Amino acid sequence: MTADPLLLDHWFGKGLTANPDGPALRIGAASWTYRELDRIASAWAAALVEGGRPARVGVLASKSFEAFAGFLAVLYAGAAAVPLGPETPPARNLAVAEAAGIGALICDPAGAPQLPGLLPLLRGAGRVIAPRVDERYRPDNAVPVAEQAAASAPGPAPPPAVVPDAQRSPDDLAYLLFTSGSTGTPKGVPISHRNVCAFLSAITPRYELSPTDVFSQVCEPTFDVSVFETWTCWAAGACLRVLTRLQALDPVRFANNHGVTVWTATPSLVAALQARDLAPPGTLPGIRYTVLAGEPLSVATARYWRRAAPASVVDNLYGPTELTVTCTGYRWPAGEPARWPDSATVPIGEPNTGLDVLLWGGDGRPAEDRGELCVCGPQMFGGYLDPADDHGRFLEHGGRTWYRTGDQVRRDPRDGLVHLGRLDGQVKVRGYRVELAEVERALMRLTGSPASVLLVDRPSGPVLVAFVMAHRPLDLEGARAGLAARLPAYMLPAQLWQVADFPLTASGKVDQRWLVGEAGRLLNSG
DSSP, X not given: OOOOOSSTHHHHHHHHHHOTTSEEEEETTEEEEHHHHHHHHHHHXXXXXXXXXXXXXXXXXXXXXXXXXXXXXHHHTTOEEEXXXXXXXXXXXXXXXHHHTOOEEEEOGGGXXXXXXXXXXXXXXXXXXXXXXXXXXXXXXXXXXXXXXXHHOOSSOOOSOSSOGGGOOTXXXXXXXXXXXXXXXXXXXXXXXXXXXXXXXXXXXXXXXXXXXXXXXXXXXXXXXXXXXXXXXHXXXXXXXXXXXXXXXXXXXXXXXXXXXXXXXXXXXXXXXXXXXXXXXXXXXTOXXXXXXXXXXXXXXXXXXXXXXXXXXXXXXXXXXXXXXXXXXXXXXXXXXXXXXXXXXOOOBEEOTTOEEEEEOTTSSBOSSEEEEEEESTTSOSOOSSGGGGTXXXXXXXXXXXXXXXXXXXXXXXXXXXXXXXXXXXXXETTEEEEHHHHHHHHHHHHXXXXXXXXXXXXXXXXXXXXXXXXXXXOHHHHHHHHHHHSOGGGSOSEEEEESSOOBOTTSSBOHHHHHHHHHHHHHHO
């Protein structure tokens, strides 16, 4: 038995070896085999390194062919990929690209309008690969690559990396993602080949996969759950089937029409299906594995999906970007665990193989049963792109460095770790400390529906407000009375509003910024 790869693109090489002429990627009616995708990525990589090997390459693409072939090409070129979202405001993409120090760009038609603004940042040779971009946006330094010619070129396949492995190291960066920063400036999270290979080595044994499997690809490339979708699929030689957002909201039709066997989603996305009952019991019989990640998963939502896909193993995965995609997991037990009320959240379970966890108490010492989750091991990144962002995020204990997640958990002897909410979800109202998660949980228990509690700044001072998502009529006055009976006055939302659906970001999470804006509008109109 050979050891797992230490370079990310070598996991694609496993799929290439196992299923060279099988489909690696399908988008709409188009399909590319492993052999074709390898040839195209190799040709693009050769173009990137011509005139000098770039250290970091921006991939300005949606869930398009350029996004997937481009990411692979960047790795083949011995560089680090920097995903940029075409729907992201240009000023934010510009700040990210400048901070990352990109030396080249790969662009698809959706990203083309932002291409001219990014060109001045390119360093060195400044290569641009934009095969389908309209001439209006394509710069003079765009590399003329013929992807179909590269795919159908005669002769043996090129080596799996344009830059020889001897010139690369597991400690080199594989990709660089940017997360929202508390200061308003995006924080760069560099992930090395060693980090992401440790993740894949830990996560792939959780599933019995083969080249006959079909993975749904739901998440945008700027969201690191897409790393799970793409590379777990390719490591098995399986087919990655890309969905549009509308298709993701109609899983029954898409999964059944395209033979999807592995489905990934955020809990918010499944909750949106649940609110409209778009996945009734037994309608997803072909799904073997369901992976839910990115935010807390309610028991009600997990039960809903489990009934819709009765043959599916449901995995609830947890992890911040800094710990490389996911670092713990909990597998939904067979049957219906009656001990959990619908309003509870599904446990996040046990740490991945190779990781150690520590619960850090509020008294500045390790805690046995409850505290801030700290993690140490090969999946932990080495620090933010800007060292100033490291402040307060690491803990030195027992001769080791631990990453402080900012998440409070408790240890359950039967279910492992249970997520209790964010430590930084604490706000102050009239001088009192309020944990938003506590108010949300109380509201969810009263209404049986997902809730989002926000602090909104007003001229008279900040006020708490709350949205509850439901399609059935809710007794909001009864909920107010119930909250008043459970919480002190300073913890009560000044306003409760019902919405049919929570708006979602491109990553499939609840769009908190939109909710804050809507709350301000409703307060002003009232």
